[in-house]
Amino acid sequence: MKKLLIDVDEVICDPGFRTVINMYLHTNYETDDFTQYYIDDVIGDEAKIKDFYDNFYLKYNTFDYATLLPDAYDVLKKLNEKYEIYLYSSVINPFCVEKSGHLYADKYNYLIKELPFLDPFKFIFTSSKNLVKADIQIDDRMENLQGESSLKILFASYHNKEISDETLKAKGIIRAGSSWKNAWKDIEKILLND
Ligand SMILES: [Mg+2]
Numbered sequence: 001m002k003k004l005l006i007d008v009d010e011v012i013c014d015p016g017f018r019t020v021i022n023m024y025l026h027t028n029y030e031t032d033d034f035t036q037y038y039i040d041d042v043i044g045d046e047a048k049i050k051d052f053y054d055n056f057y058l059k060y061n062t063f064d065y066a067t068l069l070p071d072a073y074d075v076l077k078k079l080n081e082k083y084e085i086y087l088y089s090s091v092i093n094p095f096c097v098e099k100s101g102h103l104y105a106d107k108y109n110y111l112i113k114e115l116p117f118l119d120p121f122k123f124i125f126t127s128s129k130n131l132v133k134a135d136i137q138i139d140d141r142m143e144n145l146q147g148e149s150s151l152k153i154l155f156a157s158y159h160n161k162e163i164s165d166e167t168l169k170a171k172g173i174i175r176a177g178s179s180w181k182n183a184w185k186d187i188e189k190i191l192l193n194d
Pocket of ligand 1: 007008009010011139140141
């Protein structure tokens with residue numbers, strides 16, 4: 001079986017972080033309102049971001065507000081019959097490194113509840129993503145696709161729309177989806193076409 005390495009945030013799920021920011025700001029920001037990966041700047045200046053992390057953020061498990069992306073469950077279930085699936089994910093928020101410990105438990109608990117057919121012994125929690133090599137790798141951030149996996153797939157996301165086909169081609173990366181809304185259907189075509 002080929003080894004398939006799949007990122008979690010913005011690939012398997014919307015991790016709920018934006019919802020907690022909306023609760024803090026009393027706003028209704030949606031995924032495609034952003035073009036940068038890190039959306040923390042929307043909170044405000046440095047003092048306001050500090051207030052968010054010190055007095056609000058830790059009261060919530062962001063994964064209580066997480067949602068699986070469209071078709072993720074069904075396609076993962078099919079992929080699981082044909083590939084050895086490893087989930088890999090960073091769990092450190094660079095805006096509050098010292099308070100990121102809870103994310104390990106929150107993300108793990110979310111994944112085993114929502115995707116019970118996957119093997120939790122194959123979950124890899126790391127920010128050193130390029131050390132992990134597989135036959136196929138799926139991620140929404142191009143910088144995480146610099147390792148030695150044989151087939152690299154960029155999962156369409158709000159923050160990677162501007163990356164040109166030429167840039168991807170030069171790096172040996174293919175794209176799945178024109179939007180996160182249809183990217184899993186594209187993954188299905190690419191990896192389950194026989
Ligand atoms: Mg991601």
